[in-house]
Amino acid sequence: MHLARFPRVFLAHLPTPLERLDRLTKELGGPEIWIKRDDCTGLSTGGNKTRKLEFLMAEAQVQGADTVITQGATQSNHARQTAAFAAKLGLACHILLEDRTGSNDPNYNANGNVLLDHLHGATTSKRAGGMDMAAEMELVAQRLRNEGRKVYIIPGGGSNPTGALGYVNCAFELVSQANDRGLVIDHIVTATGSAGTQAGLVTGLKAINAGIPLLGIGVRAPREKQEESVFNLAVRTAEKLGCPSVVTRGDVVADSSYVGAGYGIPRDDTLEAIRLFAQLEGILLDPVYSGKGAAGLIDYIRKGRFKKGERVVFLHTGGSAALFGYDAIFSEQRKGLTV
Numbered sequence: 601m602h603l604a605r606f607p608r609v610f611l612a613h614l615p616t617p618l619e620r621l622d623r624l625t626k627e628l629g630g631p632e633i634w635i636k637r638d639d640c641t642g643l644s645t646g647g648n649k650t651r652k653l654e655f656l657m658a659e660a661q662v663q664g665a666d667t668v669i670t671q672g673a674t675q676s677n678h679a680r681q682t683a684a685f686a687a688k689l690g691l692a693c694h695i696l697l698e699d700r701t702g703s704n705d706p707n708y709n710a711n712g713n714v715l716l717d718h719l720h721g722a723t724t725s726k727r728a729g730g731m732d733m734a735a736e737m738e739l740v741a742q743r744l745r746n747e748g749r750k751v752y753i754i755p756g757g758g759s760n761p762t763g764a765l766g767y768v769n770c771a772f773e774l775v776s777q778a779n780d781r782g783l784v785i786d787h788i789v790t791a792t793g794s795a796g797t798q799a800g801l802v803t804g805l806k807a808i809n810a811g812i813p814l815l816g817i818g819v820r821a822p823r824e825k826q827e828e829s830v831f832n833l834a835v836r837t838a839e840k841l842g843c844p845s846v847v848t849r850g851d852v853v854a855d856s857s858y859v860g861a862g863y864g865i866p867r868d869d870t871l872e873a874i875r876l877f878a879q880l881e882g883i884l885l886d887p888v889y890s891g892k893g894a895a896g897l898i899d900y901i902r903k904g905r906f907k908k909g910e911r912v913v914f915l916h917t918g919g920s921a922a923l924f925g926y927d928a929i930f931s932e933q934r935k936g937l938t939v
């Protein structure tokens with residue numbers, strides 16, 4: 601597997617650290633918990649989209665683009681990392697923000713990731729929840745092309761075979777780190793949304809025959825739908841890499857039990873996970889993705905599905921900038937701690 605054959609802009613801070621979470625491990629009394637710090641990829645508070653954008657932005661440059669367009673939810677971490685990457689490369693960036701939560705909270709709508717999108721110089725436009733965002737991006741792209749711009753469209757979450765290469769690379773990086781320190785990994789857990797992270801990881805793990813099961817914790821779609829979209833993307837990614845059929849349907853496992861009322865709406869166990877990581881490990885999760893992913897991890901440990909004596913790696917996909925769009929959900933805690 602030779603990823604150097606694909607164009608790439610080297611920008612992320614890699615390898616990201618692999619660390620043991622001693623206090624969280626002790627608190628839960630189950631397996632040894634490790635964390636792969638993809639919240640520390642280095643670009644505008646970090647996160648998982650940066651690895652994908654290294655390959656996507658290189659493709660944009662190869663095609664001679666002067667403008668990139670992408671889309672996401674209002675508090676999209678993908679949008680923020682795309683805006684920052686575009687700034688670094690001197691590309692114009694327009695982002696379509698889909699109102700998936702219907703929140704009127706001014707911080708949700710203008711603080712956190714939205715503040716950073718604009719700080720990086722991206723322009724944004726809003727769309728109602730449930731619109732066909734790919735079609736909306738195409739309309740905007742046509743308009744800009746008519747004005748003479750060379751537009752490159754990045755799908756939501758950067759999740760296509762090109763973007764997923766970033767997580768094929770992450771699988772190699774993680775296994776190599778584990779090999780170097782004699783760490784036997786029994787499970788990998790991560791949040792899964794637009795599917796590129798899990799699809800790239802499972803493709804990379806299978807391509808090197810790592811034998812490590814990967815669990816995606818869903819943040820939006822029901823299990824079956826999530827697994828299908830991860831599997832479809834993994835198949836296309838494996839084809840791009842020249843190792844077709846390396847991923848089987850059974851390799852793709854997602855659990856959507858921790859979604860709650862919907863995308864971007866945290867549950868009590870999401871908030872508990874955020875607090876545990878913050879107060880035992882000094883690590884910031886987010887209310888949309890990593891908080892739900894960690895809630896799944898914690899529940900699996902409490903239910904004995906991950907056991908004492910095993911080692912679990914939680915891939916931290918980032919997202920802490922969104923905390924500032926969600927400050928209202930922590931108002932109860934503020935009362936308790938302000939003296």
Ligand SMILES: *Cc1c(COP(=O)(O)O)cnc(C)c1O
Binds near residue numbers: 797798917919
């Ligand atoms: C986008 C995102 C995810 C999900 O990754 P996908 O590749 O879209 O499945 C997880 N965590 C955070 C913080 C994200 O921004």
